[in-house]
Amino acid sequence: MWGFYFQELMHSLPFFLKGVWMTVAVAGLSLLAGTIIGFIAGIIRAGRNKILRAIIGAWVDLIRGTPFLVQVFIIFFILPSAGIELEAFPAAVIALSNLTASFICEIVVSGILAVPKGQREAATASGLSQYQQLRFIVLPQAMRTIMPPLVGQYVLLVKDSSVVSAIGVVDITRVGWLTVQRIPEGMMVFGLVGLLYFAICYPMINLSGYLERRMTVVTTKL
């Protein structure tokens, strides 16, 4: 029986690859949007405007303080009652971008705050504008602190993306759910699901570790 199911599973591989493609699409788009929004929010939150800082802080707390599944449901099921209808795919990308942005925001803030105050003072004293200080002095130094946890966050993003299967996005997890109804070998089916996620995440984990080692060496050298 096991051999029969295994063969069946191998026949389903193209279906699984479609799931991989969907996971990569959802996670990739969210990575892009989440990074851009997260950096902008982080730069503002590390800045001077108290009102904007408070607003972003409240948003970060709200997103970090609620389960991601609930956020996905709110965007997919509750927004339509307010007249905003979304397909599963854009709803998933919006929810995941929003989640990722809130975490990246905090990573960027701590990176910027880790740059010694004297760096900004020296830049101010030489006449560099606020934007120039950020662009040439603060961000290049903050990136050393930001890069390792940022890549780590991308790994979490890929894994968290499995939650969007709950609203019908046919990603790797959803393909697993659908397949297990035909092939009732949960261990085998979800073993494959896990393996596929791992294949995406493992290179990123290595990259994160590599960056961490490299950045640490550079920082202690400085």
Added chain:
Amino acid sequence: MISFKNVNKWYGDLHVLNKIDLEVAQGEVVVVCGPSGSGKSTLIRCINRLEPIQEGELIVDNMNVHDKKANMTQIRAEIGFIFQSFNLYPHMTALGNVTIAPIRVRKIQKEEAEKLGRETLTRVGLGDRINNYPAQLSGGQQQRVAIARGLCMNPKIMLFDEPTSALDPEMIGEVLDVMRDLAEGGMTMIVVTHEMGFAREVANRVVFMDEGKIIEVAPPNDFFTNPQTERGKAFLSSILSH
């Protein structure tokens, strides 16, 4: 060149600058000394508005620094500021450190700025260190790069905030030598320092501060040999006794 008129500044209840009146002429070298917490650093940090003032008027090169409409980029470009902790940009080479402001603020072409940077670094004795990063330089060398960074903007004024306090004793001399050359070249300088030898030799006037007030202003010889106030006497005996 620099004119403080009844300048007051508070940190909360603490009156850090108390009715400061001071005129510094072009080409003059003024050394500011006094016990820690006396407001010396704050005094010079107000000149390029690293710190705001709450009352009074501060005129630098005919521009009112604390006017909200003041063009601070222009004012700051004319004032070099040297920090106790150097504050070099660690991700840039010595040449990168000294050329960033000329390129970005003065809008000088990169090649021209690098030529200027090489000349200026050579002038402070670091012609062979142009491509080194700050971490590869000694404290004295870093502070000289910082001075070169200020000089590359071709400033009218140089401010020094305890430039040798973070240095090992054997490196103090090389930094003071550069500052001495600058003074001889006619640069307007205000130097917060405890290097009394430097003050005696180079300064035109010594300003002694305590508790946010200017207590004495005198030529160095007068101040060191015959301070007019009790607090001045007490300060001198405390720093000269060790």
